[in-house]
Amino acid sequence: MNDTIRLLKSHRSIRKFEERDIPKELxxxxVRSGQSAATSSHIQAYSIIHVTDKQLRDQLVELTGGQKYVASSSDFLVFCADMKxxxxxxxxxxxxxxSGMTEQLLVATVDVSLMAQNIAIAAESEGVGICYIGGIRNNPQAVSELLSLPQHVYPVFGMCLGYPAHDPDVKPRLPVEAVLKENSYGDDTVHVNAFNLTMHNYYQARRGGNKISNWSQSLVPLFNQKLRSHMQEFLVDKGFEMK
Amino acid sequence: MNDTIRLLKSHRSIRKFEERDIPKELxxxxVRSGQSAATSSHIQAYSIIHVTDKQLRDQLVELTGGQKYVASSSDFLVFCADMKxxxxxxxxxxxxxxSGMTEQLLVATVDVSLMAQNIAIAAESEGVGICYIGGIRNNPQAVSELLSLPQHVYPVFGMCLGYPAHDPDVKPRLPVEAVLKENSYGDDTVHVNAFNLTMHNYYQARRGGNKISNWSQSLVPLFNQKLRSHMQEFLVDKGFEMK
Incomplete structure (x- = not known):
């Protein structure tokens, strides 16, 4: 295993940060490392809003569901899919x-994700911890207004960056056999069952087993309600008509 | 600049490959490196179809628009957003x-992209070259049938992997100032104009200036037609109703 692969495999989200700032040059x-990621037809369909204003950071804590590290991290970036x-x-x-093709929504969403993941890895290679903030989609319209995002630009996720002030575990992942399939999709039930046991043991060891009991249960809140049901209308309003 | 950042910044797509195969263990x-990427709420909403069957590879060359390296690379992976x-x-x-929420489409599309980018970087750290194949969305229904993709799973892109048999240039990217904005979206026209000049010079040097003249012109084919206009209906059929 080389150092880069070791780095990739050691990822965990960081939510507590030292007060030390990331140097601007770093x-x-x-971001330049991010821009080096592959991009569909050289389109580079992304923009980053670097939120340096303290008041905006505080407002973004509220808009992302009270995640205080959105304000307490050294830097907070809002990653936008940008077709404009x-x-x-x-x-x-x-x-x-x-404009407004579903294909364009996909291209921009993939493009910004590849770029962001390069930034995450570059950051971690410099000892900087990161945390993706999907909560940016809790109130995408308010975030868009706050950051003056124009038509054909939508905020996909945020990212907190800073020097780690805690050392959380690396969380288990599905067995590789569940994810890597040969020539056809097939059936991965046996691997999901194995992973439920893995996560059961993980939660038992860490939370005394008094909360979520396994992976399947941990997913229920994502599916037993219409989570972020505003996204469709929001995207259409933003010029991603999905046609 | 550390070695990982140097690696990230040296990315270019590889489309000619040695006959040498990537060892299965590598x-x-x-893929394990890919799985280590951040994932929204631990959902891991992705699957990879590793296409090892020669006939399937040949069919995928046709379905992706005649890109021969889909067959000639050591390995070809189809990355699927997987809500199933x-x-x-x-x-x-x-x-x-x-099921069928637009939010779920976004979560799965981002999740699979972060994972794939980790695989790209892990590959490049081992001297393996890669090329993303967005052409997998040229005929997503046929690809889905070929690989028996069930409902709530859609093919987002492919990836060719193999040992490079050419050494293409690293392609210029937009000025960082165009992409990295502070506190609000603002106006990046001046940076786009500068980049048009950069790409004009790049094309002049490499193609004798007899084809595309700058970045703006290179984007025209992406927007002067309804590119992949089947995506909306295809996704709805696949259970991504976008509601």
């Missing part, structure tokens, strides 16, 4: 352009 | 579950 280096820049660039050539 | 190590496994796990607890 942050820029991390490329749409306007194409339009500037004099051609007529089509 | 491929599994790469977690939906069924949650349902197995006896709870009623909701």
């Amino acid at each position: 942050l820029i280096e991390l 820049r490329s749409l306007e660039a194409a339009r500037s050539t004099g051609e007529s352009v089509v | 491929l599994i190590e790469l 496994r977690s939906l069924e796990a949650a349902r197995s607890t006896g709870e009623s579950v909701v």
Whole structure:
């Protein structure tokens, strides 16, 4: 196992940070590393809002569901899928352009994710801890207004970055056999069952077993309600009509 | 700049491969590295179809628009956004579950992208070259049938992996100032113009200037037509109703 693979396999989300700031030059280096990720047809369909204003950070704590590390981390980045820049660039050539395709939503969402993951890895390689904040989609309209996001740009997730002030465990993952299939999808029930046992033991050891009992149970809150049911309408309003 | 950041910044897509195969143990190590990426609420909403069957590989060359390296690379992986496994796990607890939310499409698309990017980096750290294949979305229904993908699973992109048999340039990226914004979205026209000049010079040097003249022009084919207009209906059919 080489050092990079060792780094990748040691990832865990960091939610408590030292007061020490990330040097600005390092942050820029991390973003450049992000930009080096593969991008569909060279489109680079992403923008990052670096939230340095203290008041905005405090408002984002509320808008993401009270996650205090959104304010207490050294840096907070809002990763946006951005079709505006490329749409306007194409339009500037004099051609007529089509917006709002579902395909464009996918391209931009994938593009920003690949870029963000490069930033996460670059950060971790420098001893910086990170935490993705999906809660940015709790109130995407309010976040968009707060950061003046234009049409064809939507906030996909946030990321807290800072020097770790705790050392959480690496959380188990599904057996590789559940995820890696050969030539067809097949059936992975046996691996899910094995993973339920793994997570049962994990929760028992860490939480005394008085909360969630296994992986399947941990997923229930994601599916027993219409989670973030505003996303469809929000995206359409933002110019991602899904057609 | 540390070695990991140097690695990230040296990425370029590889489309010509040596005949040498990637050892199976290494491929599994790469996938485990992928699984170590952050995942929303521990959902791990992804599956990979490792296409080892020669006939399937040849069919996938056709379905992705004649990209021969889909067959000639050592390994070809189809990355799927997978809500089936977690939906069924949650349902197995006896709870009623909701599927088809736009939010679920986003979660799974982001999850599989973060995982894939970890695999890309792990691969490159071992001297393996990669190329993402967005062309998997040219014929997603046919790909789904070929690989027996069930409801709530959709193919997002493919990835060719193998030992590089060429050494292409690292392609320029937008100025970091275009992508990294402070506190609000703002205007990046000046940076796009600068990048148009960068890419103009890049194309001049490499192609004698007789094809695309700058970045804006290179994007026109992505927007002057309804590219992959089947995606909306395909996703709805696959159980991603977007509600």
